[in-house]
Amino acid sequence: MTGWASRSQPSAALTETSLTFAGLLREIESGAIDTVRVCIADHYGMLRGRRLVGEIFASDPNGLQAYCDGALVWDVHCEIFEESDYSNFSTGYPDLFARPDHASVLRCGWSDGSALVMTEVLTADGERSPLDPRGLLRVLAERAAAGPVSTALELRAGQDPLAIGWRADPLSSFADRWLAGLTASGIPVESLEWDDQRQLLRLNLSASDPLVAADWLVAARSAAREIGLTGDDVVTAMPIVGESDSPARMLITPGAAELGSDTWLTKLGDGALLCRPLPLDWLRPEPMLVGDSVAASSQANPYLAIAAILAAADGSEVGRPETLPSSYAEATERFALSAWTRQVFGEMFVHDTLALAWREARLRSEAVTDSAAVDSWDINRYGDVG
Amino acid sequence: MTIEWNELGWVDRRGRLNRVAVPADGQLVTLNAAQAGWASVEADLVLRPDTESLYMLPDGSGALVLCDLVTPEGDESPWCSRSVLRRALSWAEQDGAELIAAAELEFFLVRADQDRPVFNNIEQYGIVAGEPYEPVLKAIRRLRSSGVPVIASNCEYGAGQFEINLQHGPALAAADAVLLLRRWAREAAASSGLGISFDAKPWADNSGSGMHFHHSRWKDGQNCFWSGEAEQMSAEGDAYLAGLLEAMAELTVLGSPTTRAYLRRDDHSFCPTKVCWGGDNRTVALRVTAEREAVTRIEQRDAASDTNPYLSLAGQIWAGTDGIHRVAVPPPITTGDAYARDDLPALPTSLDQALTLFRTSHLAAELLGAEAQSAMVAALEAELDLPTGTERTVF
Numbered sequence: 147m148t149g150w151a152s153r154s155q156p157s158a159a160l161t162e163t164s165l166t167f168a169g170l171l172r173e174i175e176s177g178a179i180d181t182v183r184v185c186i187a188d189h190y191g192m193l194r195g196r197r198l199v200g201e202i203f204a205s206d207p208n209g210l211q212a213y214c215d216g217a218l219v220w221d222v223h224c225e226i227f228e229e230s231d232y233s234n235f236s237t238g239y240p241d242l243f244a245r246p247d248h249a250s251v252l253r254c255g256w257s258d259g260s261a262l263v264m265t266e267v268l269t270a271d272g273e274r275s276p277l278d279p280r281g282l283l284r285v286l287a288e289r290a291a292a293g294p295v296s297t298a299l300e301l302r303a304g305q306d307p308l309a310i311g312w313r314a315d316p317l318s319s320f321a322d323r324w325l326a327g328l329t330a331s332g333i334p335v336e337s338l339e340w341d342d343q344r345q346l347l348r349l350n351l352s353a354s355d356p357l358v359a360a361d362w363l364v365a366a367r368s369a370a371r372e373i374g375l376t377g378d379d380v381v382t383a384m385p386i387v388g389e390s391d392s393p394a395r396m397l398i399t400p401g402a403a404e405l406g407s408d409t410w411l412t413k414l415g416d417g418a419l420l421c422r423p424l425p426l427d428w429l430r431p432e433p434m435l436v437g438d439s440v441a442a443s444s445q446a447n448p449y450l451a452i453a454a455i456l457a458a459a460d461g462s463e464v465g466r467p468e469t470l471p472s473s474y475a476e477a478t479e480r481f482a483l484s485a486w487t488r489q490v491f492g493e494m495f496v497h498d499t500l501a502l503a504w505r506e507a508r509l510r511s512e513a514v515t516d517s518a519a520v521d522s523w524d525i526n527r528y529g530d531v532g
Numbered sequence: 533m534t535i536e537w538n539e540l541g542w543v544d545r546r547g548r549l550n551r552v553a554v555p556a557d558g559q560l561v562t563l564n565a566a567q568a569g570w571a572s573v574e575a576d577l578v579l580r581p582d583t584e585s586l587y588m589l590p591d592g593s594g595a596l597v598l599c600d601l602v603t604p605e606g607d608e609s610p611w612c613s614r615s616v617l618r619r620a621l622s623w624a625e626q627d628g629a630e631l632i633a634a635a636e637l638e639f640f641l642v643r644a645d646q647d648r649p650v651f652n653n654i655e656q657y658g659i660v661a662g663e664p665y666e667p668v669l670k671a672i673r674r675l676r677s678s679g680v681p682v683i684a685s686n687c688e689y690g691a692g693q694f695e696i697n698l699q700h701g702p703a704l705a706a707a708d709a710v711l712l713l714r715r716w717a718r719e720a721a722a723s724s725g726l727g728i729s730f731d732a733k734p735w736a737d738n739s740g741s742g743m744h745f746h747h748s749r750w751k752d753g754q755n756c757f758w759s760g761e762a763e764q765m766s767a768e769g770d771a772y773l774a775g776l777l778e779a780m781a782e783l784t785v786l787g788s789p790t791t792r793a794y795l796r797r798d799d800h801s802f803c804p805t806k807v808c809w810g811g812d813n814r815t816v817a818l819r820v821t822a823e824r825e826a827v828t829r830i831e832q833r834d835a836a837s838d839t840n841p842y843l844s845l846a847g848q849i850w851a852g853t854d855g856i857h858r859v860a861v862p863p864p865i866t867t868g869d870a871y872a873r874d875d876l877p878a879l880p881t882s883l884d885q886a887l888t889l890f891r892t893s894h895l896a897a898e899l900l901g902a903e904a905q906s907a908m909v910a911a912l913e914a915e916l917d918l919p920t921g922t923e924r925t926v927f
Binding site: 180181183185186192193194195196197198199201202213214217220223224225235236237238239240241257259260270368371372375376530 | 653654655656657658659660661662663664666669670673674676682683684685686689697699800802810811812813814815816823867868869870871872
C-alpha cells in the first residue's frame with residue numbers, strides 16, 4: 147500500500163535536531179523556542195503539566211512546578227476518587243513538586259517553538275513521590291542495572307479509527323507528519339511501518355536506557371495524538387475498537403541480561419496489570435511474550451510497563467514459572483495477592499493501582515451490557531487514553 | 533525611551549476594560565458614573581492617565597495607558613475601582629512595606645456557535661488536550677511582551693477549562709494584568725474562531741471558574757509573612773490571615789458579585805464553602821504556603837473569575853491590613869477535608885445572603901465609603917432580579 151510504505155529516518159537528522167539542556171537555553175534566548183512543557187506522566191502515562199513561557203523556564207530552570215498530587219492517582223478522565231490512599235479529600239489534595247530533569251529535554255518537533263522536559267516528582271519533604279511512574283522506573287532500572295531497552299508502539303490513525311468497522315486510509319498523511327515530528331524532536335526512529343495484516347501503524351524506536359526509552363514512548367504517543375487533534379486524522383492508542391481487531395501493542399524488548407532470569411514468567415504475571423492496565427487490554431488478549439519482547443498494551447504507561455518487566459527479570463527471588471493472566475480480573479487479582487508487587491513497587495502504589503483497576507472494572511460492568519464486546523461507552527472512555 | 537500611548541483604558545464597576553482613542557485635540561475624556569457601571573449615581577468623571585501603567589497593544593499598533601477615574605476637579609473618586617485599590621494599598625503600605633500579589637485565572641474556551649466548551653472531558657494539566665488550542669494559549673502567553681506578566685498556562689479541572697498563571701508583583705499591577713488579560717485573551721480566542729468565558733459558572737454541569745489571589749508583604753527585601761521557620765508564618769502573617777478570614781463572609785460580594793458565582797460553591801468542587809484556612813490543602817478558603825521565605829504567601833481561593841479584580845483585591849488587602857492593625861489571631865488550622873466540617877462557619881451560598889452581610893459591613897464602608905457601599909448594594913440588588921444564567925459578563 148503506497149501511502150503507508152515503511153519509512154525510516156534520515157540518519158543525519160537526529161544529531162541536527164537533538165536538544166541538550168544548554169541548547170534549550172540558547173534556543174529560548176534566541177526566540178526559537180518560546181514554550182517549555184514541564185511534564186509529569188500520570189498513571190496511564192499521559193503527559194500532564196504546564197506550558198511555561200520560555201524565558202520563565204530559563205530564568206529558573208531548576209524551579210519546581212507545583213501540581214495537584216491527585217494527578218498521580220486520578221482515573222483516565224482525571225476523575226478523583228476517595229479510594230486512593232495517596233491523595234483524596236482527607237489529604238486535601240496538596241501539591242506535588244515537579245523538578246525538571248535536564249537530561250530529558252526534548253524538542254517538540256510536531257509543535258512549533260515548543261520543547262518538553264520531564265520531571266522528578268517530589269513530595270513537600272523533598273522525597274521521591276511513591277506514586278510517580280517515572281521515579282519508580284528510575285529506581286528499578288538502577289537497581290536492576292538494566293541494559294538498553296528496545297520498544298515499538300502500534301496505533302490506529304486515519305479518518306475515524308474509532309468507528310466500528312474502520313479500516314485504515316492508505317492515503318492518510320498522518321504517518322509522514324508523525325515521522326517528521328519525531329525526527330525534528332531527535333527521537334531515533336528505526337522505522338515506521340504499516341502492518342497490513344494487523345491494520346496498525348507500528349513505530350520502532352532505537353534501543354536506549356530504560357528511562358530514556360520510556361520518555362521517547364510517552365513523547366511519541368503524545369505527538370501522535372497531538373498531530374491527530376491538530377490535523378484531519380483521528381489517532382487512538384485504544385488496543386481494539388472492533389471485535390475482530392488485532393490489539394495495538396507496546397512492544398518492549400529488554401536487554402539480553404534481563405531475559406536470563408528463572409523468575410521471569412512468575413513475576414511478569416504478577417505485574418502484568420502494569421503492562422495491560424485497562425479492561426479493553428484483556429478483551430482480546432494476544433500472548434504477552436512475543437519472541438524476546440513483552441507485548442504490553444499501546445495504552446500502557448511506558449514507565450510502569452518497563453518497570454514491571456525489568457523488575458520481573460531482576461532475578462532477586464527464585465520461583466517456579468507460572469502461566470500469565472488471561473483476563474483483567476485475573477491480572478488484577480495476581481497484582482493484589484502478590485507479595486512481590488508490594489516489595490517492588492511499595493504498598494501505597496499497589497493499593498492505589500488496585501483502586502484504579504477495580505474502579506475501571508466496576509464502571510465498565512455498570513455501563514456495558516456485553517462485557518465481551520467493545521461498547522460505545524468504551525470508545526468514549528478509552529478513545530483518548532495514551 | 534519614551535513610549536507614546538494612543539489608547540486610554542479604564543475599568544468599570546464590573547471589571548471590564550473600556551478603551552478609547554486618545555483625542556486628537558488633546559481634550560480630557562469625560563464620562564458619567566452610569567457609564568462606569570454605577571447606574572444609581574450621578575457624577576461626572578474624567579480619565580486621568582496613569583503613566584506608570586503603560587502596556588503595549590498585542591497587535592503592535594501602539595500602546596495603551598490605564599487611567600484612573602477622577603472628579604472634574606481632579607480628586608479621587610469613589611467610582612474608580614483602581615482608586616479603591618490604591619486606597620487599600622496606601623493603608624497596607626503606610627509602614628513602607630509593599631504588598632505583592634499574583635493572580636491565577638480560570639476560564640473556558642468555547643465553541644461559540646454551540647455555547648459548549650471546546651472539549652467534553654476533564655483534562656487537568658493535559659498536554660495533548662491543550663495542543664489544538666495552542667494558537668490561543670500561545671497568544672495569551674505572548675501578552676508578556678505587552679507587559680502582562682503571564683508565566684504559564686495549563687488545562688484545568690473542568691471540561692474545556694484552562695488556567696493562566698500570572699507572575700507576582702505590585703498589587704495594582706497584578707489587578708491591571710487581570711483586566712488586560714481578560715480582554716486580550718478574548719481577542720486571541722476570536723482570532724482562532726473561538727469564544728472565551730471567564731464567567732463564574734457558565735454551565736450547570738461543568739466546573740466554575742475562580743480567580744485566586746496570592747498575597748505577601750515585603751519590607752527591606754524581607755517577606756513580612758515569613759517567620760524564619762518552615763510551615764509557620766510570622767505574627768504579622770497570622771494577623772493578616774486572621775483579618776482575611778474574619779472579613780471573608782461580609783466582603784464576599786466583592787469577589788462573587790453575580791448570582792451565578794454562588795453556583796460554584798459546591799462541596800468538593802475545590803471552590804471553598806467554609807471560612808477556614810489551612811496549609812497545602814485545596815479544600816480550604818485560604819491556603820498558606822510557608823516552606824521558605826521566597827514563597828511564603830496566602831492564597832485567597834474564593835473569588836470568581838469574572839469579578840472586578842481591583843475591588844476584590846482591595847477588599848482582601850483591606851481586611852488583611854485591618855487584621856495586622858488589630859493584631860488579630862487566626863483560628864486553629866483546618867486539616868483534612870474542610871467540606872466535611874460542619875463546625876466551620878459557612879460562606880454565603882447566595883448573592884442575597886452575601887448582600888445581607890455586605891450592607892452592614894463596617895469594613896466595606898471604610899474601604900469604599902458609605903455612598904459607594906450603598907451604590908454597590910443597589911447595583912447588586914439589580915443583579916438579584918436577573919434570572920440565573922441569563923447574562924454572562926463579557927470582558
